[in-house]
Amino acid sequence: MITLHGFAASNYYNLVKHVLLYKELPFQENLLYGGSEELLAISPAGKVPVITTNEGLNLSESSVICDYLEETYPDIALYPENSSERAVVRQIMKVAELYFELPSRRLIPYAFSGTEIPESIKDEVRQALDVGVIAISRLCQFSPWVAGDKFTMADIYVYYVNIVASFGASQLDWDVPAEIHGMKTWNDSMSQLAITQNIEADRQANMPEFMQKVTAQIQADNAK
Ligand SMILES: N[C@@H](CCC(=O)N[C@@H](CS)C(=O)NCC(=O)O)C(=O)O
Numbered sequence: 130m131i132t133l134h135g136f137a138a139s140n141y142y143n144l145v146k147h148v149l150l151y152k153e154l155p156f157q158e159n160l161l162y163g164g165s166e167e168l169l170a171i172s173p174a175g176k177v178p179v180i181t182t183n184e185g186l187n188l189s190e191s192s193v194i195c196d197y198l199e200e201t202y203p204d205i206a207l208y209p210e211n212s213s214e215r216a217v218v219r220q221i222m223k224v225a226e227l228y229f230e231l232p233s234r235r236l237i238p239y240a241f242s243g244t245e246i247p248e249s250i251k252d253e254v255r256q257a258l259d260v261g262v263i264a265i266s267r268l269c270q271f272s273p274w275v276a277g278d279k280f281t282m283a284d285i286y287v288y289y290v291n292i293v294a295s296f297g298a299s300q301l302d303w304d305v306p307a308e309i310h311g312m313k314t315w316n317d318s319m320s321q322l323a324i325t326q327n328i329e330a331d332r333q334a335n336m337p338e339f340m341q342k343v344t345a346q347i348q349a350d351n352a353k
Pocket of ligand 1 (some may be wrong): 178190
């Protein structure tokens with residue numbers, strides 16, 4: 130059986146979990162946090178999620194895991210058959226990750242530690258997010274799904290990436306999804322899916338323990 134390693138407060142962990150549930154693949158979860166030796170042994174960059182495949186291969190990087198799951202278990206498909214359409218779906222995923230999620234992620238440590246965000250960092254993140262907002266607006270259709278009339282991997286990817294993007298933008302008092310035509314309605318539809326709701330319940334259950342770890346890490350860093 131596939132093992133999904135990581136923790137439920139992680140948006141990347143949850144996007145891979147959503148793919149596994151959507152494809153109706155049996156899997157077990159193994160709770161691992163960043164920085165643990167067990168994680169470093171299976172994840173080259175020490176990031177979650179990781180899956181251990183049925184062949185015993187440990188695989189990290191969410192988009193790579195998504196591709197692996199689609200290629201190995203194509204029955205419940207999440208990419209279009211046509212290679213150009215498939216490339217567009219992957220383009221949306223990549224753009225959302227690079228220009229939406231990653232810049233916003235820079236603000237998380239400040240929010241967790243309650244430290245004021247330096248103006249220079251805010252400016253950098255605003256500039257990067259500006260690119261992301263324009264790119265997502267140009268690429269995504271939200272009619273009703275991200276890439277058109279079919280639900281694809283891009284819906285799952287953008288939804289979980291957007292959780293961090295919205296959180297980051299809220300630190301800048303900026304309602305990013307409101308600027309992207311169709312995104313809020315689509316986001317509401319995504320959040321009402323049964324799979325999303327189950328994952329959200331698990332996320333909430335994990336949050337207190339995750340925040341304890343974060344607080345302990347901040348205290349340890351401050352004591353250095
Ligand atoms: N590029 C990675 C990013 C994954 C990532 O940033 N995971 C975070 C949790 S959301 C993590 O492992 N944090 C722990 C750490 O950095 O120590 C992916 O696509 O899977």
